[in-house]
Each structure stands twice: as C-alpha cells, then as structure tokens.
Amino acid sequence: MSQAHKQKAHQQNYFALAALIYGAISWGLIWYPYRLLNDSGIAGVQSSVLSYTLALLIGGVLFWRRYAVIAAVPASAYWLSLVAGWTNLAYVLAIIDGEVMRVMLLFYLSPLWTLLLARIWLHERWQKPQLLAIALSLIGAELMLTDGHLGLPWPQSSSDWLALSAGIGFSITNVITRFSTHLSIAAKSMLVWLGVFALSVIVLLWQGGVAGFAKLGSVDIHAMGLLLIIALMITSATLLVQYGVTKIPAIQASVLFMFELIIAALAAYFLANEAMSVMEMAGGLCIVAAGLLSVWYSSE
Numbered sequence: 001m002s003q004a005h006k007q008k009a010h011q012q013n014y015f016a017l018a019a020l021i022y023g024a025i026s027w028g029l030i031w032y033p034y035r036l037l038n039d040s041g042i043a044g045v046q047s048s049v050l051s052y053t054l055a056l057l058i059g060g061v062l063f064w065r066r067y068a069v070i071a072a073v074p075a076s077a078y079w080l081s082l083v084a085g086w087t088n089l090a091y092v093l094a095i096i097d098g099e100v101m102r103v104m105l106l107f108y109l110s111p112l113w114t115l116l117l118a119r120i121w122l123h124e125r126w127q128k129p130q131l132l133a134i135a136l137s138l139i140g141a142e143l144m145l146t147d148g149h150l151g152l153p154w155p156q157s158s159s160d161w162l163a164l165s166a167g168i169g170f171s172i173t174n175v176i177t178r179f180s181t182h183l184s185i186a187a188k189s190m191l192v193w194l195g196v197f198a199l200s201v202i203v204l205l206w207q208g209g210v211a212g213f214a215k216l217g218s219v220d221i222h223a224m225g226l227l228l229i230i231a232l233m234i235t236s237a238t239l240l241v242q243y244g245v246t247k248i249p250a251i252q253a254s255v256l257f258m259f260e261l262i263i264a265a266l267a268a269y270f271l272a273n274e275a276m277s278v279m280e281m282a283g284g285l286c287i288v289a290a291g292l293l294s295v296w297y298s299s300e
Contacts, residue, residue, distance in 0.1 A: 016247035020256040023241035026233045028263030031095040032271055033226045040223055044096045045207065046216060047227065048089055048200040054231035055193045062235075063186040070187045077183060077191060080176045085195020087169035089203070090162045098159025100268035101276050104261060105144060105284040106155075106163035108291055112137035113171035129293055136290035143283030185242045192238070258288060 037047040063070060094103045115130055145154060155161045183191075204213065219227070248256075261284075268274040276284065 013247065016244045017256070019240035020244035020248060021259060023237040023244065024257055024260040025263050026237035028260040029267055030230060030233050030237075031092075031100055031264070032267060033230050034092055034096055035272070037223055037226055038096050042219065042223055044093045045089075045200050045204045047230070048092055048196060049204060050216060050219065050227050051230040051234065052193050052197040052200060054227060055234045056190070056197060058231060058235045059186075059190050059193055063190065066184070066186050069184065070190050073183060073187050073191070077187070078195075080173065080183075080188070081191040081195035082199070083169050083176065083195075084173045084192040085197075085199045087166050087173055088192065088196045089199050090166035090169065094159040094162035094166060098157065098163065099274050099276075100264050100272060101261070101274065101284065102144065102280060103159055103163040104264050105140070105280075105287050106160060107167040107170070108261070108287050109137055109141060109164065110167040110170045110291075112141075112290065113168045114175065117171055117175050133290040133293040136286045136293065140283040140286030140290060143279050143286065145283075185239065189235075189238050189242070193234070258292070261288065 034044065034047055038044060042050075060067075091103075091107060094107075112134055115134055119125075145156065145160065155164060244256075265276075
C-alpha cells in the first residue's frame with residue numbers, strides 16, 4: 001500500500017472513530033432536551049411525534065435522490081421499522097420518567113436477549129464465553145432490580161418495563177438486521193424514523209384520541225428549537241454511527257459505545273442530580289462486562 005493510501009486509510013479511521021464518539025455523546029445526552037420538553041408540558045409521545053416528523057423531513061431532504069430505492073424495499077423490511085420504532089419510542093419514554101443510568105443499563109441488557117434470540121432463531125450454539133456473558137447479565141439484572149436483596153429480578157416501575165422492552169427490541173432489531181444486509185444506510189435510517197413516528201402516532205391516539213394532537217399545534221419557539229436540536233441529533237448520530245460501524249472492528253466500536261454510559265452518568269449527575277446506589281453500580285458493571293464479553297467473542 002502506498003503512503004498516500006495509508007494516509008487516506010488513517011484519515012478514514014480517525015473520522016470513523018470521531019463519528020462513533022459523536023454518536024455516543026448524542027445518545028448519552030438526548031434524554032435532557034426530551035425532559036425539558038416534558039417539563040414544559042409536551043409529553044414524551046407528543047415530543048416523539050414532532051421530533052421524528054422533523055427527522056423524516058431532514059431525511060427526505062438528504063435522501064431525495066434515493067426515494068425510489070427506499071420506497072422499493074421489500075415488505076419484510078417494515079418488520080425492522082416496527083421493532084426499531086418501538087425500541088426508540090420505549091427508550092425515550094423510559095428515560096423521561098426513570099433514572100437515566102438505571103434505564104440505560106437495563107437497556108444494555110440487550111446482549112442477553114441477542115444471545116437468546118440468536119440461539120432460537122439463528123440456531124447459533126453457545127460457547128463458554130457466551131454462557132459467562134449470560135450469567136453476568138443475569139447477575140447485573142438481579143443487583144439492579146432488587147438493589148442487592150435476594151429475590152426475583154422484577155421491574156419496579158413502568159420505566160423499568162419500558163427500558164427492558166427497548167433492550168429486547170434492540171436485540172430483535174440486531175437479529176433482523178443480519179437478514180437485511182441488502183438495505184442501504186438511507187433505507188434503514190428512514191425505516192427506523194418512520195417506525196418511531198408511526199408508533200408514536202398510534203400511542204398518542206390510544207392515549208387521548210384526536211384531542212391528543214391538540215398540543216402539537218401550540219408549540220412555542222423555545223420548544224421548537226429543542227425539537228429541532230433533537231431531530232438533528234437523531235439524524236446525524238444515526239448516519240454517523242452507521243458509517244462508523246462499517247469502518248471500525250466490532251470490539252473497538254462496542255468499547256466506544258460504552259462511552260455513552262459515561263456521558264449519561266456525568267450528565268445525569270450534573271443536570272438531573274441523579275446518582276446510583278452501590279448495588280446499582282455493581283449491577284451496571286456486570287452488565288457492561290457482559291456486553292463487552294459478548295461482542296469480543298462474536299468478533300473473533
């Protein structure tokens with residue numbers, strides 16, 4: 001390889017690293033503008049409808065030349081849209097009402113669900129490192145959900161349930177994505193944003209009927225600014241992360257994803273005065289270790 005090609009490869013590698021770090025920072029902070037909107041009277045489902053409407057509009061501008069290709073995706077791709085849509089919506093609703101780090105760590109149980117689903121759907125055999133990852137995940141869940149007291153690790157609140165379901169949804173999304181390698185980044189991104197928008201509309205109708213949309217027409221300038229910030233974070237982080245994971249080895253990318261937890265922990269402490277108990281921190285470390293172990297083994 002020539003010196004010019006090496007320099008170009010290094011530049012691409014640095015850009016991919018920066019893209020993944022940006023994505024981790026964005027997803028570690030995105031809960032805060034959603035909470036500000038909730039405090040101003042715009043509930044999580046309503047803000048999801050509005051923010052993902054803007055995300056779809058931004059995506060439409062970015063990908064207008066690829067509209068025909070995106071519209072021609074097979075019907076099976078809409079399962080990805082549905083599951084990924086619930087994953088994002090449940091995560092937003094959980095993180096508005098629940099403790100930030102508790103929600104994020106319960107969401108990060110997703111490697112446990114991925115291993116279980118891969119065994120059932122893909123007939124992948126478990127090896128010792130994967131069994132250890134499952135054990136660490138279960139220990140982490142036990143410590144997080146029971147605060148160290150012996151008992152069934154049962155969710156304690158609606159935000160716990162939403163966080164767990166978002167993690168399961170994320171795992172299902174990962175498994176479906178293995179069958180969707182034919183989809184472009186543009187198609188997958190638009191499908192995810194469309195799924196969140198559609199499910200948010202359905203939930204909003206279920207909660208309050210047509211009257212639930214009344215608040216959407218009275219958004220002030222301050223709220224619209226927050227919604228635009230969220231939409232820009234969603235679109236930019238989605239696209240940059242998808243670029244990053246195509247250029248960076250899986251284990252390295254996963255370590256960078258864990259940076260999201262550090263950003264979220266610092267932001268939760270300084271912006272929301274939230275701190276974890278010792279048992280929650282111990283459970284969180286087990287969950288993080290399980291996630292890293294799972295990805296490290298799968299990348300070999």
